[in-house]
Amino acid sequence: MNKDQKLILLNVIFASALVVANVIAGKLVMFGENFTVPAAVVVYAVTFLITDIVHENYGKEQAKQTIIFGFIAQIFASIMIYFGQLLPVAPFAAESQAAYETLLGQNARFVLASLAAYLSSQFVDVFVFSTLKKLTQTRFKWLRNNLSTAISQLIDTMVFITIAFIGNVPSLWVMILSQYVIKLGIAVLDTPIFYLLTRKNRSQKQTTQPVRATS
Secondary structure, three states: OOHHHHHHHHHHHHHHHHHHHHHHHHOEEEEOOOEEEEOHHHHHHHHHHHHHHHHHHHOHHHHHHHHHHHHHHHHHHHHHHHHHHHOOOOHHHOHHHHHHHHHHOOOHHHHHHHHHHHHHHHHHHHHHHHHHHHHHOOOOHHHHHHHHHHHHHHHHHHHHHHHHHOOOOOOHHHHHHHHHHHHHHHHHHOHHHHHHHHOOOHHHHHHHOOOOOOO
């Protein structure tokens, strides 16, 4: 698989993770006794890993393009899901309509919260990652991977929960903290994957070395 094919695959995984995260957001999962979060949190964390991998291997502008592609994928998926909801249901499967609406029906406020959180956090991730990469060059990959994700995930969690639940939930900070702790834990666990998918092989290293003139 060449470099362009790998980029295409990363973009496909990125967009798929976003769409799947929106689909499974209705399921609540529990970690331990105190942390209850949407199942989407686990899948959505993958997108920040992919953004960092693309940024490390292909540059800042390509990472931004991946984010734009993901945004388009979310909009398209939302439209198609809503269109599917409007289609007339078969009379013998009327109960499936209620199940469809329960699983895939999207509240406008939640859609707005999701899109706002996505755009703000992903572009912050790119900015922080780029800044750290300029400062550290080829060193401390773990630092830019984890710190950029930690900051952007905090923004993502705060923006989404504030827009989606303000006025309806008494303790927003409890929800924000519980989700952020889970997201942060996932970010730390995916560090080895980041190193694996951004390592330079021997041939790449050799091509970056200057060629000495021979007499």
